[in-house]
Amino acid sequence: MLKVLSFLNSALWSWFFLPCTLSCGILLTVRSRAIQLRRLPDALLLPFSERNVSSESYSSGQAASTALASTVGTGNVIGTAQAIAMGGIGAVFWMWVAAALAMVIKYAEIYLSVLFRGSDSSGSPMRYIEKSLGKRCAAFYAMCAVCSALGMGCTVQANGCVSALMSALELNYQPYAGISLPAKAILGAVIAAAVAVILARGIDSVGKAAERLVPFMSVGFIILCIAVLAAKVDAILPALSSIVKEAFSPRAEIGGAVGACIQWGLRRGAFSNEAGLGSAALAHGSVADTTPSREALWGIFEVFVDTVLICSAAALVIICSGVHIPYGSAPGAELMANAVSAVFRGKAAALFFCAALALFAFTSILGWSAYMQLSVRYLFGVDARLLCACASAAAAFLGAVLPVDTVWIAADLFNALMSVPNFIALFLLSDRVKQ
Numbered sequence: 413m414l415k416v417l418s419f420l421n422s423a424l425w426s427w428f429f430l431p432c433t434l435s436c437g438i439l440l441t442v443r444s445r446a447i448q449l450r451r452l453p454d455a456l457l458l459p460f461s462e463r464n465v466s467s468e469s470y471s472s473g474q475a476a477s478t479a480l481a482s483t484v485g486t487g488n489v490i491g492t493a494q495a496i497a498m499g500g501i502g503a504v505f506w507m508w509v510a511a512a513l514a515m516v517i518k519y520a521e522i523y524l525s526v527l528f529r530g531s532d533s534s535g536s537p538m539r540y541i542e543k544s545l546g547k548r549c550a551a552f553y554a555m556c557a558v559c560s561a562l563g564m565g566c567t568v569q570a571n572g573c574v575s576a577l578m579s580a581l582e583l584n585y586q587p588y589a590g591i592s593l594p595a596k597a598i599l600g601a602v603i604a605a606a607v608a609v610i611l612a613r614g615i616d617s618v619g620k621a622a623e624r625l626v627p628f629m630s631v632g633f634i635i636l637c638i639a640v641l642a643a644k645v646d647a648i649l650p651a652l653s654s655i656v657k658e659a660f661s662p663r664a665e666i667g668g669a670v671g672a673c674i675q676w677g678l679r680r681g682a683f684s685n686e687a688g689l690g691s692a693a694l695a696h697g698s699v700a701d702t703t704p705s706r707e708a709l710w711g712i713f714e715v716f717v718d719t720v721l722i723c724s725a726a727a728l729v730i731i732c733s734g735v736h737i738p739y740g741s742a743p744g745a746e747l748m749a750n751a752v753s754a755v756f757r758g759k760a761a762a763l764f765f766c767a768a769l770a771l772f773a774f775t776s777i778l779g780w781s782a783y784m785q786l787s788v789r790y791l792f793g794v795d796a797r798l799l800c801a802c803a804s805a806a807a808a809f810l811g812a813v814l815p816v817d818t819v820w821i822a823a824d825l826f827n828a829l830m831s832v833p834n835f836i837a838l839f840l841l842s843d844r845v846k847q
Contacts, residue, residue: 506677565780
């Protein structure tokens with residue numbers, strides 16, 4: 413069964429998702445006259461031009477924070493490390509290419525979700541998928557989103573969060589009253605409780621929590637990266653030169669294959685920013701008092717922060733630190749941790765990195781759990797916030813205490829399945845996306 417899931421997963425990502433990302437991104441770029449480049453300055457100024465809204469309203473800034481909460485996670489660190497190890501240093505260049513295409517894809521997803529709002533003024537990928545492909549395809553998308561939220565969004569991220577905390581605090585199994593009580597279970601229970609409390613208050617509560625946590629964690633992580641790069645300033649220009657050079661002439665350690673370099677750069681870039689999954693449209697579709705074109709600019713902003721800033725910073729830290737890169741393998745967060753430790757001796761920097769990684773994972777749980785609430789609401793027409801809160805908390809706890817290798821493959825598969833109706837709808841409705 414595991415082999416079948418792995419085959420389907422690989423086939424969907426390699427033979428459907430990546431070709432669709434390239435073709436859809438190019439089509440939308442041509443039809444919008446490269447809006448992701450023309451209006452990039454406007455998109456970057458959005459956080460400073462956010463209009464004052466009532467504290468009871470779900471604002472564009474909160475929607476962007478929710479979307480970034482789901483994307484800015486362990487994928488930024490682990491995904492970037494894997495892109496470099498599996499595709500070579502040049503894979504970073506193709507991550508930038510993926511970001512350029514992802515900007516216009518996310519723009520289109522958010523634009524269409526606001527354009528095709530339902531009678532209750534809520535927009536989502538399900539609305540524009542229903543418009544172009546019918547209600548059954550929209551329901552299929554929503555069911556895959558629920559499964560992805562429980563798997564990749566809660567179980568896998570909770571596992572990463574607890575692993576980072578365990579490493580930072582150097583916790584082991586602690587005896588209590590003669591019973592061996594796993595520290596993982598304690599941390600898992602704390603995470604599950606925090607998730608349940610926030611989610612039980614609804615989507616607005618998630619937006620407010622994300623609005624506080626996402627800027628703090630993103631700025632903190634970038635400051636750490638800047639500190640590392642400041643200590644290795646002489647290596648920055650050679651690193652950038654190597655990225656561009658090896659994008660078209662990969663090193664022998666990965667077989668010298670340009671195709672592998674391109675594939676891993678595009679694949680991990682897409683994994684980082686989630687363009688093509690429609691997830692950002694779930695966050696932005698319910699924003700009140702907005703227009704499709706203005707709200708869609710947040711998609712450009714989110715990809716820039718997620719991939720261009722955070723992933724690029726992580727990549728430069730790994731390359732400039734001089735740490736050994738295990739080419740041909742699929743490393744986890746330890747490659748970034750080793751890079752930080754190689755520059756700053758001692759535990760302080762490593763502790764900060766592990767804490768940042770744990771916070772990344774926790775906010776991803778909140779973001780994806782909010783998507784689950786919206787998907788369940790579309791499927792059954794009820795506000796099942798308490799049920800979703802309990803399900804997310806349970807999945808987070810299980811992810812904290814159990815191995816999640818199989819869950820990771822299954823969740824990755826559901827992510828790919830989400831993209832199938834989403835990309836088809838984007839192709840069919842691409843002429844409706846305005847500037």
